[in-house]
Amino acid sequence: MSSNSIDGNKFLQWRKKMILKGGRKIDFDWLLDIGAGVSWGDLQNIILKPENCISLKIPIIELEGIWLSHLKDQTPLQHLISKCPWRDFELEVSAEALIPRQETEFLIDVALKKVANLKFGRWADLGTGSGPIAISLAKSLPDWNGHAVDISKDALDLAERNLKSIFANANVSFSLGDWWEPLERWWGSFDLVVTNPPYIPSNLIEELEPVVKNHEPHLALDGGDDGMYSSKKIILGASIGLNQGGWLILEHHYDQSEKIINLMKNIGMEEVSFEKDISGIKRYAICRKK
Ligand SMILES: C[S@@+](CC[C@H](N)C(=O)[O-])C[C@H]1O[C@@H](n2cnc3c(N)ncnc32)[C@H](O)[C@@H]1O
Numbered sequence: 001m002s003s004n005s006i007d008g009n010k011f012l013q014w015r016k017k018m019i020l021k022g023g024r025k026i027d028f029d030w031l032l033d034i035g036a037g038v039s040w041g042d043l044q045n046i047i048l049k050p051e052n053c054i055s056l057k058i059p060i061i062e063l064e065g066i067w068l069s070h071l072k073d074q075t076p077l078q079h080l081i082s083k084c085p086w087r088d089f090e091l092e093v094s095a096e097a098l099i100p101r102q103e104t105e106f107l108i109d110v111a112l113k114k115v116a117n118l119k120f121g122r123w124a125d126l127g128t129g130s131g132p133i134a135i136s137l138a139k140s141l142p143d144w145n146g147h148a149v150d151i152s153k154d155a156l157d158l159a160e161r162n163l164k165s166i167f168a169n170a171n172v173s174f175s176l177g178d179w180w181e182p183l184e185r186w187w188g189s190f191d192l193v194v195t196n197p198p199y200i201p202s203n204l205i206e207e208l209e210p211v212v213k214n215h216e217p218h219l220a221l222d223g224g225d226d227g228m229y230s231s232k233k234i235i236l237g238a239s240i241g242l243n244q245g246g247w248l249i250l251e252h253h254y255d256q257s258e259k260i261i262n263l264m265k266n267i268g269m270e271e272v273s274f275e276k277d278i279s280g281i282k283r284y285a286i287c288r289k290k
Contacts, residue, residue: 008054111137115141124149134163144192149183156175160174197231201227251283264285272286272287
């Protein structure tokens with residue numbers, strides 16, 4: 001029996017006690033899975049056969065400390081365990097960058113579909129944060145040149161560390177600066193730009209849940225008065241930055257689709273369209289430079 005092995009009945013009583021202390025059951029079970037290696041399947045097995053023992057990757061007392069910290073000041077569990085699974089890898093996360101969101105996972109599928117026929121090319125991830133988009137593109141387009149940009153040095157360093165630990169030999173450069181600006185040398189040569197900019201209108205930031213508002217960088221959330229300050233800059237820049245036939249794929253807030261699509265059309269972009277996220281919300285805007 002490993003030192004973190006515990007009797008099934010005791011484990012289930014402890015789990016019940018923790019859930020009764022507050023918070024969401026789904027979050028507690030997420031912590032069990034990602035923090036302690038107890039998957040949903042393991043949980044079902046022990047519920048069916050509580051006479052068995054269950055093995056945890058970290059001591060139960062440590063897990064309890066993490067849960068209680070989360071309840072006390074709403075610190076995101078991802079910050080407390082310093083990691084977050086995303087698509088087919090696990091990222092180091094910290095308070096310096098946005099915790100990658102589930103809806104952004106599908107942004108990658110939307111982007112990859114557009115360039116499926118291009119073996120070589122140049123991509124950019126504008127506002128890379130902890131690096132989820134850049135790492136996915138690097139993995140899926142290994143023969144391309146990649147560029148990850150962020151205005152936060154801490155976020156950029158985190159993204160670089162994540163890329164090194166997940167895909168050490170990737171051909172990706174990291175640039176500090178404002179959207180397209182640090183990539184000036186390559187303007188006109190990008191075949192794909194994927195971006196998830198800050199898009200929450202400033203007046204809604206105060207209304208976000210404490211777990212977000214008090215712990216995630218506002219630089220990653222606040223999209224200015226109409227929530228589209230950054231998106232507009234990126235779209236306008238795309239008319240210079242993209243290669244002929246290059247694609248821009250942009251994630252936006254739930255109610256911005258029409259305005260973003262119109263802007264893309266108004267500046268002469270082609271093949272302008274949208275895709276919905278897994279909840280059926282128009283979440284991704286797509287366009288192509290003539
Ligand atoms: C919504 S977060 C997205 C992070 C990451 N791409 C993801 O999906 O998890 C937006 C990112 O844009 C960065 N950012 C904000 N303003 C910027 C600017 N002017 N130029 C470049 N990056 C910026 C933030 O630091 C943040 O990392």
